[in-house]
Amino acid sequence: MKLNEHMSKELLRGAGILVPRGEMLGSGDISDFAPEFEFPWVVKAMVLTGGRGKAGGVRVVQSRQEFETASREILGMQIKGEDVPFIRVEPACHIQREMYLSMTLNRQRKSLVLTAGRTGGVDIESSGRENILSLDLDPVLGLHEFQVRRVFFHMDLDKSIYRSFSGLLKNLYRVFTQNRLLLAEINPLVLTDEQELTALDGKVELDDNYVQINRELLGYHVPEHLGEQERLAG
Structure with a gap:
């Protein structure tokens, strides 16, 4: 189940990630x-x-x-x-930089995939291989501090905001794993004039099977996004 931006941001905000x-x-x-x-x-x-x-x-x-x-x-x-x-x-947000951050599930490799981009925005797919860093995370071992540091250095951010970036990344990992998400994407992740890391846009996809187990996630469902046939089938 895909969530619209508003509901995606509500889920991210509940995990401690700063959103407008x-x-x-x-x-x-x-x-x-x-x-x-x-x-x-x-x-x-x-x-x-x-x-x-x-x-x-x-x-x-x-x-x-x-x-x-x-x-x-x-x-x-x-x-x-x-x-x-x-x-x-x-x-409106006063932006210094736009970046990209996402977490997805790779069933073939039985891993979580953390993807980070030094720049973000609508053309992220064509931004070039030097912009993107992808890491496989073992869902059993979790997110390690050295992986957080690797992503941080790839993003080329000032060391003064390492603590806030580390907290954001760990919160993203936690909301992804605790809710068994299929996708959690922040594009763009922005650095504001106030030196705050903010999820200016968010995209979340829920696993329908897990939603049936954790019924609280149904609160993020917006039936108006369904077509007429889908509403009748539901």
Whole structure:
């Protein structure tokens, strides 16, 4: 089961990973939306497919009028054939660097795969082999300190933030293993002007079989993302 960005961030936030403040809204919530954070805001389409930025599903707004116009336009979109049932609104972030971090399950090698990129963003797949570091993690032995250091040095970050990076990576490993995830991706992971490591975007995929065991994970399910036939089958 794939989670949209908002629900992915809620799961990551619950694991102690820093994410921007934000709320998920439907079309009936726009007029009364009055968050505590100030403009500029980022309005994002909540869909399960990729490519929403290039499709116009992510916009920065500077005023109330821009927000209402952008929100209604995005909620009326289809992105790769998928309707947009919700948007997420969050404050714009002051970014120094964009990076990439993910953890996936490799059943063939019976390992977890930790992937880190010095740069992140929409073109991560074509960023070049020198940008990407991939490590196989033994699910029995866990994440070791030397592996944390290897990833940190690959990311070429200042040593002053090693402690916060180590904590983030260990939290990502913990949320992945405790919930038996298939994918936990942070793209981009950003370093802000305040020297905070923040998951600016997140993508999580749950194992449907494990969701049936741990029913609490059903709280992250958004049925509006299902097609009509899928809803009838459910």
